[in-house]
Amino acid sequence: MARGKRVRAACNGLLRDEHGSFLFGFASKLGPCSLMHAELWGVLIDSQLVVSRGFKNDICVEADLLSDECNVFNHVYREANAPADLLAKCGHSGSQDVDIFEDAPLFLHLALLADRSATYYSRGL
Numbered sequence: 001m002a003r004g005k006r007v008r009a010a011c012n013g014l015l016r017d018e019h020g021s022f023l024f025g026f027a028s029k030l031g032p033c034s035l036m037h038a039e040l041w042g043v044l045i046d047s048q049l050v051v052s053r054g055f056k057n058d059i060c061v062e063a064d065l066l067s068d069e070c071n072v073f074n075h076v077y078r079e080a081n082a083p084a085d086l087l088a089k090c091g092h093s094g095s096q097d098v099d100i101f102e103d104a105p106l107f108l109h110l111a112l113l114a115d116r117s118a119t120y121y122s123r124g125l
Helices: 035-052 082-093 104-115
Strands: 004-017 021-036 096-102
Touching: 004 082, 021 035, 021 082, 021 104, 035 104, 082 104
Parallel strands: none
Antiparallel strands: 004 021, 021 096
16 A cells, blocks of 8 residues: 555554563554554554553554654564554444553454464465
8 A cells, every 4th residue: 555545544552561461552543544644643642651651661662664764663564463453453443532451352362372472474475
Protein backbone atom coordinates (compact mmCIF):
# COMPACT_ATOMS: atom_id res chain seq x y z
CA MET A 1 0.00 0.00 0.00
CA ALA A 2 1.38 3.42 -0.91
CA ARG A 3 2.52 5.66 1.92
CA GLY A 4 0.25 8.60 2.55
CA LYS A 5 -2.82 6.80 1.23
CA ARG A 6 -5.79 7.25 3.54
CA VAL A 7 -7.27 4.00 4.83
CA ARG A 8 -9.74 2.95 7.51
CA ALA A 9 -7.16 2.72 10.28
CA ALA A 10 -6.77 1.52 13.83
CA CYS A 11 -3.88 1.67 16.26
CA ASN A 12 -2.72 -0.41 19.16
CA GLY A 13 -0.06 -0.75 21.78
CA LEU A 14 1.23 -3.51 23.97
CA LEU A 15 3.54 -3.17 26.96
CA ARG A 16 5.47 -6.20 28.17
CA ASP A 17 8.20 -6.62 30.73
CA GLU A 18 11.71 -7.86 30.00
CA HIS A 19 10.45 -11.47 30.13
CA GLY A 20 7.67 -10.88 27.62
CA SER A 21 4.87 -10.92 30.18
CA PHE A 22 1.83 -8.79 29.34
CA LEU A 23 1.52 -5.61 31.43
CA PHE A 24 -1.23 -3.79 29.52
CA GLY A 25 -2.41 -3.08 26.02
CA PHE A 26 -4.83 -0.95 24.06
CA ALA A 27 -6.64 -0.80 20.75
CA SER A 28 -8.46 2.09 19.10
CA LYS A 29 -10.34 2.69 15.86
CA LEU A 30 -9.12 5.89 14.20
CA GLY A 31 -11.13 6.26 11.02
CA PRO A 32 -9.61 7.41 7.73
CA CYS A 33 -5.95 8.38 7.95
CA SER A 34 -2.58 7.40 6.53
CA LEU A 35 -0.75 4.36 7.85
CA MET A 36 2.01 6.64 9.16
CA HIS A 37 -0.53 8.71 11.12
CA ALA A 38 -2.03 5.53 12.58
CA GLU A 39 1.43 4.37 13.67
CA LEU A 40 2.14 7.76 15.27
CA TRP A 41 -1.24 7.74 17.07
CA GLY A 42 -0.30 4.35 18.49
CA VAL A 43 3.03 5.64 19.77
CA LEU A 44 1.35 8.74 21.27
CA ILE A 45 -1.40 6.83 23.08
CA ASP A 46 1.03 4.16 24.26
CA SER A 47 3.41 6.84 25.57
CA GLN A 48 0.59 8.57 27.46
CA LEU A 49 -0.47 5.27 29.06
CA VAL A 50 3.13 4.38 29.99
CA VAL A 51 3.68 7.76 31.66
CA SER A 52 0.30 7.73 33.45
CA ARG A 53 1.16 4.32 34.94
CA GLY A 54 4.50 5.55 36.25
CA PHE A 55 6.87 3.49 34.10
CA LYS A 56 10.19 5.30 34.14
CA ASN A 57 12.76 2.65 33.22
CA ASP A 58 14.02 1.83 29.75
CA ILE A 59 11.19 1.67 27.24
CA CYS A 60 11.77 0.19 23.78
CA VAL A 61 9.38 1.21 21.00
CA GLU A 62 8.96 -1.33 18.22
CA ALA A 63 7.05 -0.40 15.09
CA ASP A 64 6.53 -1.86 11.66
CA LEU A 65 6.42 1.43 9.71
CA LEU A 66 8.37 4.09 11.55
CA SER A 67 11.88 2.77 11.22
CA ASP A 68 12.07 3.92 7.59
CA GLU A 69 11.41 7.48 8.73
CA CYS A 70 13.04 7.61 12.17
CA ASN A 71 16.11 6.00 13.63
CA VAL A 72 14.92 5.84 17.26
CA PHE A 73 12.53 2.93 16.73
CA ASN A 74 13.20 -0.77 16.31
CA HIS A 75 11.61 -2.25 13.21
CA VAL A 76 9.51 -5.36 13.80
CA TYR A 77 7.65 -7.25 11.10
CA ARG A 78 3.99 -7.93 11.87
CA GLU A 79 4.66 -11.65 11.81
CA ALA A 80 7.33 -11.29 14.51
CA ASN A 81 4.91 -9.60 16.89
CA ALA A 82 1.65 -11.49 16.56
CA PRO A 83 0.18 -10.13 19.85
CA ALA A 84 0.40 -6.53 18.62
CA ASP A 85 -1.00 -7.56 15.23
CA LEU A 86 -4.00 -9.19 16.93
CA LEU A 87 -4.60 -6.04 18.99
CA ALA A 88 -4.52 -3.98 15.79
CA LYS A 89 -7.24 -6.20 14.31
CA CYS A 90 -9.24 -5.74 17.51
CA GLY A 91 -8.98 -1.96 17.06
CA HIS A 92 -10.87 -2.14 13.77
CA SER A 93 -13.89 -3.69 15.46
CA GLY A 94 -13.75 -1.55 18.61
CA SER A 95 -15.15 1.87 19.38
CA GLN A 96 -13.65 5.23 18.41
CA ASP A 97 -12.47 5.41 22.03
CA VAL A 98 -9.37 3.70 23.34
CA ASP A 99 -10.06 0.21 24.67
CA ILE A 100 -7.52 -0.53 27.42
CA PHE A 101 -6.71 -4.09 28.45
CA GLU A 102 -5.30 -4.38 31.98
CA ASP A 103 -5.12 -8.15 31.57
CA ALA A 104 -4.31 -10.01 28.39
CA PRO A 105 -7.54 -10.76 26.52
CA LEU A 106 -8.16 -14.44 25.82
CA PHE A 107 -7.56 -13.98 22.09
CA LEU A 108 -3.95 -12.93 22.90
CA HIS A 109 -2.94 -15.81 25.19
CA LEU A 110 -1.70 -18.21 22.51
CA ALA A 111 0.10 -15.46 20.57
CA LEU A 112 1.82 -14.23 23.77
CA LEU A 113 2.92 -17.76 24.61
CA ALA A 114 4.28 -18.31 21.09
CA ASP A 115 6.06 -14.95 21.16
CA ARG A 116 7.69 -15.65 24.53
CA SER A 117 8.91 -19.02 23.28
CA ALA A 118 10.41 -17.34 20.16
CA THR A 119 8.16 -19.19 17.74
CA TYR A 120 8.67 -17.78 14.24
CA TYR A 121 5.87 -17.30 11.72
CA SER A 122 6.85 -17.15 8.06
CA ARG A 123 5.72 -14.22 5.91
CA GLY A 124 4.44 -16.70 3.34
CA LEU A 125 6.22 -15.36 0.26
